[in-house]
Amino acid sequence: MSASSGALRSSLNIGARRSQRLAQAMQRWPVSVRVAAGVLGVLVVVALLANVIVPLDDTAVDLDRVLDGPSAAHLMGTDEVGRDLFARVLHGFRISLTIAVLAALAAVTVGTLVGVLAGTMGGKVDALVMRVTDVFASQNHFLFGILLLVLFRPALGGAGAVMLAVGLTHWPSLARIVRGELMSLRERPFVSAAIGGGASRWRLARRHYLPHLMPAVGLAFVLTVPHAVFHESAYSFLGLGLPAHEASLGNILADGQRSLLAGGWWIALFPGLAILTAAMTIGTLAEYWREHLHPRWRSELEL
Amino acid sequence: MTSLLEVEDLSVGFRTRRGVVHALSHASVTIRPGELLLVVGESGSGKTVLAHTLLALLPRNVDVSGSVRLGGQELLDLPPAELRRVRGRRMALIPQSPASSLNPVRKLGGQLLEAARARGLREKQARTRLRELLAELGLDLEFIGGRYVHQLSGGMQQRVVNAMALVGEPDIVIADEPTSGLDADLVDATAAQLREISARGASLLVITHDLRLAERLAGRLALLYASRIVEVGPTMSFFAGPAHPYGRELLRALPEREGKSIPGLAPELTALPGHCAFADRCPDRFDRCGESIPDLYPAPDGVLARCFVHAER
Numbered sequence: 001m002s003a004s005s006g007a008l009r010s011s012l013n014i015g016a017r018r019s020q021r022l023a024q025a026m027q028r029w030p031v032s033v034r035v036a037a038g039v040l041g042v043l044v045v046v047a048l049l050a051n052v053i054v055p056l057d058d059t060a061v062d063l064d065r066v067l068d069g070p071s072a073a074h075l076m077g078t079d080e081v082g083r084d085l086f087a088r089v090l091h092g093f094r095i096s097l098t099i100a101v102l103a104a105l106a107a108v109t110v111g112t113l114v115g116v117l118a119g120t121m122g123g124k125v126d127a128l129v130m131r132v133t134d135v136f137a138s139q140n141h142f143l144f145g146i147l148l149l150v151l152f153r154p155a156l157g158g159a160g161a162v163m164l165a166v167g168l169t170h171w172p173s174l175a176r177i178v179r180g181e182l183m184s185l186r187e188r189p190f191v192s193a194a195i196g197g198g199a200s201r202w203r204l205a206r207r208h209y210l211p212h213l214m215p216a217v218g219l220a221f222v223l224t225v226p227h228a229v230f231h232e233s234a235y236s237f238l239g240l241g242l243p244a245h246e247a248s249l250g251n252i253l254a255d256g257q258r259s260l261l262a263g264g265w266w267i268a269l270f271p272g273l274a275i276l277t278a279a280m281t282i283g284t285l286a287e288y289w290r291e292h293l294h295p296r297w298r299s300e301l302e303l
Numbered sequence: 304m305t306s307l308l309e310v311e312d313l314s315v316g317f318r319t320r321r322g323v324v325h326a327l328s329h330a331s332v333t334i335r336p337g338e339l340l341l342v343v344g345e346s347g348s349g350k351t352v353l354a355h356t357l358l359a360l361l362p363r364n365v366d367v368s369g370s371v372r373l374g375g376q377e378l379l380d381l382p383p384a385e386l387r388r389v390r391g392r393r394m395a396l397i398p399q400s401p402a403s404s405l406n407p408v409r410k411l412g413g414q415l416l417e418a419a420r421a422r423g424l425r426e427k428q429a430r431t432r433l434r435e436l437l438a439e440l441g442l443d444l445e446f447i448g449g450r451y452v453h454q455l456s457g458g459m460q461q462r463v464v465n466a467m468a469l470v471g472e473p474d475i476v477i478a479d480e481p482t483s484g485l486d487a488d489l490v491d492a493t494a495a496q497l498r499e500i501s502a503r504g505a506s507l508l509v510i511t512h513d514l515r516l517a518e519r520l521a522g523r524l525a526l527l528y529a530s531r532i533v534e535v536g537p538t539m540s541f542f543a544g545p546a547h548p549y550g551r552e553l554l555r556a557l558p559e560r561e562g563k564s565i566p567g568l569a570p571e572l573t574a575l576p577g578h579c580a581f582a583d584r585c586p587d588r589f590d591r592c593g594e595s596i597p598d599l600y601p602a603p604d605g606v607l608a609r610c611f612v613h614a615e616r
Contacts, residue, residue, distance in 0.1 A: 188403065189398060189399070189400060189403040189404045190403060190404050190405055190406045190407075192355075192360050192398070193396065193398040193404040193405075193464075194406075194421075195360060195390070196358045196360050196390055196391070196395075196396040196398065197390060197391040197395065197396065197418050197421055197422070197467065197468075198387045198388070198389075198390035198391030198392060198421045198422060198471075199387075199417075199421050200387060200421075203417070203421065207406075207409070207413075207414075207417055208406055211406070211408050211409055212408055
């Protein structure tokens with residue numbers, strides 16, 4: 001390798017380390033994406049370190065300080081039984097986000113498996129699987145989720161039941177995408193070229209199908225997370241999710257709704273802001289990622 | 304000399320809603336080791352179906368009869384595991400349109416290595432072979448490896464798929480329309496590359512409708528018309544004077560010759576006539592042409608032609 005071609009290679013960014021490439025990519029991020037990534041990063045760190053940051057106990061009742069407004073001692077004020085709202089929002093955010101991530105993971109797993117089953121088997125299996133998918137998709141998924149909660153909450157507990165309810169109601173759209181993607185992939189010339197070159201089914205799935213499916217699956221996962229946060233909040237708000245004393249964004253909102261009439265606006269405001277911020281930042285990042293998924297679009301966008 | 308590939312009485316029909324599409328009817332050709340055979344014909348004459356049948360790349364709604372033997376081994380009805388050992392290792396395909404035959408979302412290095420691994424090479428061996436092979440084709444593995452297919456020019460893409468086909472050192476390489484959509488410069492370059500592949504000792508089956516490419520490659524030529532081989536013989540005698548009226552009219556249609564197109568259309572493959580398929584368009588037609596399908600009759604210069612003109616001799 002001569003010196004000049006080495007220089008050419010480095011200027012063309014070939015063989016650069018992953019971290020260097022990430023650093024270079026970050027320099028191209030628009031302001032909105034940088035802000036979203038920064039805010040989400042802070043939120044996640046804060047949620048993970050909730051216990052360290054707020055030494056206050058989020059379940060400690062202080063009946064002398066019921067419905068205090070935001071102050072230096074209680075940054076976000078206190079709720080109707082005098083619990084520190086900042087501590088509750090942080091813990092609630094952590095629990096809600098964890099449940100949402102696991103629920104989205106469940107939904108994406110079910111959706112991918114169903115889509116792969118239908119897309120690779122074809123024929124009667126495909127028809128049957130997709131009709132079942134239609135049945136799931138045609139239900140109001142929120143009501144169906146409530147049914148699942150009622151059925152499984154006794155056995156799985158609040159958090160587990162919420163994950164199950166979200167996981168089993170949010171897979172049909174991804175299953176359809178995966179199936180469609182596989183159907184069109186099977187007709188692509190590079191697939192028959194690979195078969196003609198002696199590739200086995202397994203190699204085909206791993207090397208050719210999966211790399212094409214990953215962006216759709218990854219994106220579906222990221223987009224399902226904020227949606228799952230909404231669901232968790234909504235179920236808990238209705239009293240069907242986590243037990244009322246446990247902090248989750250939905251539970252705090254439910255408390256806040258009662259306190260609004262007593263003038264305690266802050267109790268609904270802060271968990272609401274947390275939900276909004278999480279959903280907006282994840283949404284912004286997902287949107288940017290979607291535009292840059294395909295190597296070809298990527299290089300066109302970079303010009 | 305013994306044959307490497309023997310195709311005997313091969314018929315391929317696609318079952319469709321509009322009836323059976325007879326893509327290939329009773330085709331027989333042989334290729335000897337190191338030989339170059341051109342399969343020429345207009346679109347829809349069955350060329351690509353022939354290539355895909357050899358590698359068993361056909362869809363499920365297809366009926367195949369006849370026999371395809373590679374080095375004496377019957378390939379039709381071969382179980383999938385054994386078929387994989389033939390594909391790429393003994394018989395390799397240079398696919399039509401390199402741009403869409405390479406995976407657009409993976410870098411080429413991984414795809415090249417994988418192609419080598421699929422042909423049974425180990426990682427290190429594969430790297431060395433690929434580096435040598437690409438260097439012979441004027442490409443650098445490191446340069447190519449870090450790129451996606453859309454970042455290469457058409458000529459480079461072609462060389463990458465050529466390297467993929469050659470990495471398993473196959474006995475026979477099938478090139479499916481290697482010049483479709485290429486400009487004159489690249490046709491020249493492709494012809495040179497194909498001749499080089501042939502010079503390495505591999506047999507070559509080139510599927511093309513490009514008569515200029517055919518003339519440049521020489522070897523032997525089989526002309527297809529409406530799913531049947533109508534003429535087979537040395538390429539040079541075909542260009543000197545085809546034995547079949549269809550071949551003659553086809554050459555006359557070339558712009559640099561008379562540029563005179565053949566009147567009429569080829570028959571529908573769902574409703575092939577019970578007589579010579581070219582009869583309706585043939586200027587030399589006589590009574591017998593409308594009655595039965597001619598066999599391949601010997602014509603001068605070692606050519607076989609499916610025309611009653613030669614039956615008279």
